Amino acid sequence: MKIILDAFGGDNAPVETIKGAAMAVAEYGVKMILTGDEQEIRCVAGEQGVPLDGIELVHAPQVIPVCAEPTSIMKEYADSSLAVGLRLLAEGEGDAFVTAGSSGALVVGASLMVKRIKGIKRAAFAPTIPCVGGSGNYMLMDSGANVECRPEMLMQFGVMGSAYMNKIMGIERPRVGLINVGVEESKGGELQLAAYKLLQKAPVNFVGNVEPRELPFGACDVAVCDGFSGNIVLKLTEGVASAFTKQIKGVFMKNLGTKLAAAAVKGGMSEFKKQMDYTEHGGAALLGTARPTIKAHGSSNAKAFKNAIRQAKLFAEQDVIGEIELGLAELKQRGQELEV
Amino acid sequence: MKIILDAFGGDNAPVETIKGAAMAVAEYGVKMILTGDEQEIRCVAGEQGVPLDGIELVHAPQVIPVCAEPTSIMKEYADSSLAVGLRLLAEGEGDAFVTAGSSGALVVGASLMVKRIKGIKRAAFAPTIPCVGGSGNYMLMDSGANVECRPEMLMQFGVMGSAYMNKIMGIERPRVGLINVGVEESKGGELQLAAYKLLQKAPVNFVGNVEPRELPFGACDVAVCDGFSGNIVLKLTEGVASAFTKQIKGVFMKNLGTKLAAAAVKGGMSEFKKQMDYTEHGGAALLGTARPTIKAHGSSNAKAFKNAIRQAKLFAEQDVIGEIELGLAELKQRGQELEV
Numbered sequence: 071m072k073i074i075l076d077a078f079g080g081d082n083a084p085v086e087t088i089k090g091a092a093m094a095v096a097e098y099g100v101k102m103i104l105t106g107d108e109q110e111i112r113c114v115a116g117e118q119g120v121p122l123d124g125i126e127l128v129h130a131p132q133v134i135p136v137c138a139e140p141t142s143i144m145k146e147y148a149d150s151s152l153a154v155g156l157r158l159l160a161e162g163e164g165d166a167f168v169t170a171g172s173s174g175a176l177v178v179g180a181s182l183m184v185k186r187i188k189g190i191k192r193a194a195f196a197p198t199i200p201c202v203g204g205s206g207n208y209m210l211m212d213s214g215a216n217v218e219c220r221p222e223m224l225m226q227f228g229v230m231g232s233a234y235m236n237k238i239m240g241i242e243r244p245r246v247g248l249i250n251v252g253v254e255e256s257k258g259g260e261l262q263l264a265a266y267k268l269l270q271k272a273p274v275n276f277v278g279n280v281e282p283r284e285l286p287f288g289a290c291d292v293a294v295c296d297g298f299s300g301n302i303v304l305k306l307t308e309g310v311a312s313a314f315t316k317q318i319k320g321v322f323m324k325n326l327g328t329k330l331a332a333a334a335v336k337g338g339m340s341e342f343k344k345q346m347d348y349t350e351h352g353g354a355a356l357l358g359t360a361r362p363t364i365k366a367h368g369s370s371n372a373k374a375f376k377n378a379i380r381q382a383k384l385f386a387e388q389d390v391i392g393e394i395e396l397g398l399a400e401l402k403q404r405g406q407e408l409e410v
Numbered sequence: 411m412k413i414i415l416d417a418f419g420g421d422n423a424p425v426e427t428i429k430g431a432a433m434a435v436a437e438y439g440v441k442m443i444l445t446g447d448e449q450e451i452r453c454v455a456g457e458q459g460v461p462l463d464g465i466e467l468v469h470a471p472q473v474i475p476v477c478a479e480p481t482s483i484m485k486e487y488a489d490s491s492l493a494v495g496l497r498l499l500a501e502g503e504g505d506a507f508v509t510a511g512s513s514g515a516l517v518v519g520a521s522l523m524v525k526r527i528k529g530i531k532r533a534a535f536a537p538t539i540p541c542v543g544g545s546g547n548y549m550l551m552d553s554g555a556n557v558e559c560r561p562e563m564l565m566q567f568g569v570m571g572s573a574y575m576n577k578i579m580g581i582e583r584p585r586v587g588l589i590n591v592g593v594e595e596s597k598g599g600e601l602q603l604a605a606y607k608l609l610q611k612a613p614v615n616f617v618g619n620v621e622p623r624e625l626p627f628g629a630c631d632v633a634v635c636d637g638f639s640g641n642i643v644l645k646l647t648e649g650v651a652s653a654f655t656k657q658i659k660g661v662f663m664k665n666l667g668t669k670l671a672a673a674a675v676k677g678g679m680s681e682f683k684k685q686m687d688y689t690e691h692g693g694a695a696l697l698g699t700a701r702p703t704i705k706a707h708g709s710s711n712a713k714a715f716k717n718a719i720r721q722a723k724l725f726a727e728q729d730v731i732g733e734i735e736l737g738l739a740e741l742k743q744r745g746q747e748l749e750v
Contacts, residue, residue, distance in 0.1 A: 183669035251638060251641040258557070282646035283652075310650040313542045338668060
């Protein structure tokens with residue numbers, strides 16, 4: 071198993087990417103390819119005392135800035151660590167790819183270089199979000215790759231998310247829900263009304279519309295929506311949790327009594343914090359591309375990269391893409407009814 | 411000042427509506443009109459020992475079910491407590507109207523009976539949501555009345571929300587933000603791109619795009635978006651806060667030590683809970699109709715109704731609608747540049 075890592079993606083590259091890669095080699099026995107400025111990687115690894123055993127370096131002289139036009143990955147930044155990593159993945163030099171770099175460039179580069187799974191309209195970001203109840207996590211798809219979506223795309227998100235949650239999380243018949251403003255079939259705009267009908271007939275365990283209030287309580291295993299709505303769900307969940315934490319901290323810091331109280335609940339709180347911590351959960355799968363790709367959080371540290379690499383390994387090992395293809399084949403068989 | 415209250419709207423009607431009305435009469439010195447089955451109101455008031463001083467009753471034999479088709483308020487349910495209340499408001503029998511009944515029927519009934527402010531394309535729900543930082547609350551508009559919106563509507567939401575936050579919350583130049591997937595002007599779909607341009611030229615303090623992550627930290631005073639997105643923001647904020655509270659409670663209930671800790675932070679926690687409590691905040695203003703209308707939470711109790719009545723009183727007293735008309739007049743003056 072060989073995982074390709076963009077050594078220059080994210081706020082803390084390349085120190086944390088290199089460390090994360092070395093940790094993954096030691097812990098999971100994977101082989102790694104790191105893409106980026108070879109000399110700098112060797113220099114940083116030396117400085118930090120990180121061994122490069124089991125790590126192959128492939129030189130890439132450029133770094134694509136996060137704010138760059140995503141399509142620039144195909145021309146202006148064709149020699150960036152992100153582009154080179156995707157090219158290696160497309161050529162079969164590695165089994166999966168991880169980056170914490172530009173999301174937009176990743177979607178464009180992966181769609182054009184690695185290509186999409188045959189029949190898939192669009193690739194989409196699919197992070198798993200901690201929740202209370204259910205399996206403790208739900209997959210949100212799309213969380214921002216496609217700001218505007220057609221109903222067929224939402225149906226395919228359901229099929230892909232279902233395959234992933236089944237193979238990676240071991241959930242037998244993942245409950246697929248459509249994010250909507252009400253539970254009744256008649257709710258939502260044109261997109262939701264049409265997607266509801268398609269999902270009903272798709273080879274997934276469709277549980278109908280799910281209201282955003284119920285998402286944090288694990289109302290479904292795969293929550294399907296357009297990328298604009300999904301981005302709201304992702305970022306607002308982060309924001310509310312973070313604001314809440316800040317308020318609770320304020321309550322605990324008030325006086326000596328409350329500070330002692332903080333000490334008493336420290337164990338439970340840190341367990342709870344661990345559950346909410348993105349560094350524990352790897353990254354967001356980019357589902358729909360022909361080979362496994364993981365987008366790690368931009369502010370990932372070594373541990374987060376290590377976990378994203380583990381996730382990429384599972385993604386390849388469990389043949390999620392083969393499972394998606396099975397779903398698509400079944401979808402095709404039902405094609406005449408579906409009128410897609 | 412006379413406030414009309416739909417006595418049969420909400421899960422706890424008519425007991426809590428009657429109590430809330432009596433509390434408002436005693437506390438704020440307002441006069442009230444209650445619409446609904448007169449005999450039942452008298453009977454419940456008697457049973458509960460609630461005085462009906464200062465409360466006028468206007469008989470309405472029907473109650474419109476929450477699940478009824480919203481347009482049914484104009485024909486099938488034209489004699490419902492909600493419809494009768496709106497008719498009284500339109501005829502100038504009261505200064506403002508409060509209901510905890512069907513949101514959809516309220517929007518339809520208010521738009522057709524009370525009518526919209528001249529020049530306003532659509533009325534929208536505008537609740538205020540607690541946040542950390544800023545003024546402690548931000549207005550979210552639209553939170554669900556219009557699932558699909560045009561750019562002009564979003565601009566008008568900015569103008570209306572601004573007028574409300576200025577007059578009711580005393581914020582001098584409310585910061586109006588556009589909810590989007592990134593802060594850059596180029597982010598979002600067609601709706602956001604066009605709305606950004608219109609808001610830039612509108613007579614409001616437009617602070618640009620706001621990411622949902624920043625909303626709970628008070629990044630703006632008025633957050634503008636389509637009703638589908640706004641409904642996600644409203645309900646997800648509620649859901650995440652509620653899931654978080656549940657988890658924290660679990661941490662505190664673990665053992666004797668943590669239970670003692672809970673006692674130590676009880677004061678701070680209940681203050682915090684009060685801040686998050688919707689019954690303290692009244693309801694959501696329905697902005698855009700020609701006379702003041704407040705939608706109270708469906709599960710409102712007497713205190714929540716009382717606060718919603720106070721909010722309706724302020725809405726009328728502070729002449730928010732006059733302020734919106736001033737904004738529209740300025741918008742019209744800038745008309746040639748705006749190409750609306």
